[in-house]
Amino acid sequence: KKSGYVETYKDKVIVVFTSGKIIYLDKNSFVKNNVLEFKNIKNNLNSNFFDQKIKWSGVKDIKVINDNLYVSLTKEIKKNCYNTSLYKSKINETNLNFVKLFEPNECFSLDRSIQAFKYFNGYQNGGRIANYKDKIYLTIGDYNYWEKPQDVNSYAGKIISIDPNNYETKIISLGHRNPQGLQIIKNKNLLISTEHGPKGGDEINLIKLDEKKIPNYAWPISSYGEHYDVVPINSFTKKFAPLYKSHKDHGFVEPIKYFDNAIGISEIIKNYQKTNRFFITSLKDKKIYEIQFKNNFEFKKIVSEIEINERIRDIIYDFKNHCYYIYGESTPKLISMCKK
Numbered sequence: 001k002k003s004g005y006v007e008t009y010k011d012k013v014i015v016v017f018t019s020g021k022i023i024y025l026d027k028n029s030f031v032k033n034n035v036l037e038f039k040n041i042k043n044n045l046n047s048n049f050f051d052q053k054i055k056w057s058g059v060k061d062i063k064v065i066n067d068n069l070y071v072s073l074t075k076e077i078k079k080n081c082y083n084t085s086l087y088k089s090k091i092n093e094t095n096l097n098f099v100k101l102f103e104p105n106e107c108f109s110l111d112r113s114i115q116a117f118k119y120f121n122g123y124q125n126g127g128r129i130a131n132y133k134d135k136i137y138l139t140i141g142d143y144n145y146w147e148k149p150q151d152v153n154s155y156a157g158k159i160i161s162i163d164p165n166n167y168e169t170k171i172i173s174l175g176h177r178n179p180q181g182l183q184i185i186k187n188k189n190l191l192i193s194t195e196h197g198p199k200g201g202d203e204i205n206l207i208k209l210d211e212k213k214i215p216n217y218a219w220p221i222s223s224y225g226e227h228y229d230v231v232p233i234n235s236f237t238k239k240f241a242p243l244y245k246s247h248k249d250h251g252f253v254e255p256i257k258y259f260d261n262a263i264g265i266s267e268i269i270k271n272y273q274k275t276n277r278f279f280i281t282s283l284k285d286k287k288i289y290e291i292q293f294k295n296n297f298e299f300k301k302i303v304s305e306i307e308i309n310e311r312i313r314d315i316i317y318d319f320k321n322h323c324y325y326i327y328g329e330s331t332p333k334l335i336s337m338c339k340k
Contacts, residue, residue, distance in 0.1 A: 001055075002332045005062045005314045006325050007069070009091055013325060015334065016071065018058035020046030022096060031321050031336055043089070043096040049073055060084065060127025061314075065136070065164075067091050071098060072127035072138060081107035083155075084127050084140045086162065101136075102162050102169065104155050108143035117232050119144055123178070128267070130182035130191070132209070135161040137172065137191065139179035146220045146240040149175050157219060159193060159207065173207050175217040175252060181268040183278065190297065194265045194280060198243070201225025202265040203255035204280070206297050218252035224260065257291070257299040267315050269324070273339065277303060279324070281312035286330070288312065308335065 003018035013025040015038075022045070023038040030036060050057040050073060060072045068088045075085040083106060087098040112119045121144035130137040142149045142157035149157025152171060159172045159179060172191070181194035191207040201224035205217050220241035227233070227243060247254045259265070264284025271277035271290060280289045288306040293299060310328025317324050323338035 001052075001058060002329045003058070003313055004327050004329065004332060005059065006316055006327045006334065007062050007064045008316060008318050008325070009064050009069075013334070014062065014064070014069065015327070016045075016059050016062045016069075018060075019052060020049070020059060024093075025334070027318065027321065030334070031318075031323055031338060036334070041096060042094060044098055045071065045073070045087075045096075049075055049087075049098075051076070054122065056122035056125065057082070060125060061129045063129040063131060063136075064091070065131050069096065070101070070129055070136065072129055074122065074125050074127075075103060077103070077105075077107035080110040082110070082122060082125075082143070083107045084125050084138070086129070086136070086138055088164075101164060102138070102167065104140075106154060106156070108145055108156070112145075114236055115232055115234055117230065124196075126176070126179050128180055128182045128193075130184050132184045132186065132191075134163065134165070136164055137161055137182060137184075139176065139182060139193065139195075141178040142176070142219070146237075149177070149219050150216070150221065152214070159191070171214055172209070173205075173215045173217060175219045175221070176205075177219040177223075180266045181280070183268045183270065185297075188297075192268055192278070192297075194268045196265060197223055197225030197258070197262060199226045199228050200260055200262050202259045202262050204257040204265075204268070204291075204299070205253070206256045215253050216251075217255070218247040218250065222247045222250055222252055224255075224258045225262065256293075256297065263289070264311070266313055269315050269317060272317055272319075272322075276300075279315060281315050281326070283311040283313065283329075286310055286312065288315070288326075310335070 001018040022041040086102040089096040089098040124141040126139035126141035128139045148154040179195040183192040222244040263282040290303040314327040326335040
């Protein structure tokens with residue numbers, strides 16, 4: 001599997017492939033000498049948690065928090081029934097042993113169809129991880145179960161917080177389809193998420209973490225995208241996924257930016273050299289969009305588009321070397337973008 005995710009830890013770049021394979025690279029050799037030497041790290045992911053024959057199964061994001069590596073993954077909760085779970089391992093040089101931190105009780109079946117339409121979609125699984133203060137934030141996709149994102153008794157189509165000390169979970173926002181990017185704005189107590197629309201309508205959403213009421217981002221009641229051609233427009237579709245164009249008119253939160261045509265939106269990260277600017281990576285367009293917000297985080301403009309010519313799954317920043325590391329999954333390859 002060519003998909004993968006990248007993180008840094010001390011002098012290492014960590015790459016975890018969707019298949020569960022993990023490698024360490026020497027950060028300095030990679031950045032300064034352009035040498036791509038790596039070490040395979042034993043772990044218990046690929047042999048225990050998912051079926052390698054299923055294309056969409058596997059690792060969905062990684063995050064280093066203190067001395068632990070957190071991994072989100074699609075997990076078979078019971079026979080042919082899946083959901084997004086969170087595991088962690090203490091980081092060491094030889095063997096990573098991942099243990100469960102969070103696993104939902106509900107799961108979504110491979111076998112579910114409605115009126116001749118194959119309803120389950122394992123690619124809509126979310127899995128992006130962020131951390132802030134004493135909480136871990138995790139996105140969970142809707143797996144194409146349209147009735148779930150508006151149901152507060154389900155974690156599907158939600159962004160949740162997890163307390164790693166007592167395992168308490170809380171819904172932070174709802175009405176999401178497939179959130180693929182998270183960025184904490186620490187001094188503002190804000191969370192920015194990016195998510196895939198259906199046929200068009202990729203979104204950037206702003207979440208205020210100090211709000212008492214859980215914000216609702218409308219999926220699948222409202223969306224600026226359209227249903228794919230394979231989706232039958234019937235009583236089920238009209239009830240749960242009418243895809244109205246306005247969010248606000250139906251009592252929901254509008255995105256701060258949406259793309260009419262899908263860009264295959266993935267991760268979002270700050271541009272640490274410029275105020276109020278961020279980089280958004282894309283899978284479909286194979287480029288990085290540099291965007292600018294106003295001081296109140298209203299969208300201002302797209303500043304530039306950086307051609308990478310790779311499906312970009314992940315991007316992180318290395319403060320020590322002032323470099324961005326980009327995971328391009330078409331080849332796949334690891335790319336550095338460093339301050340001169």
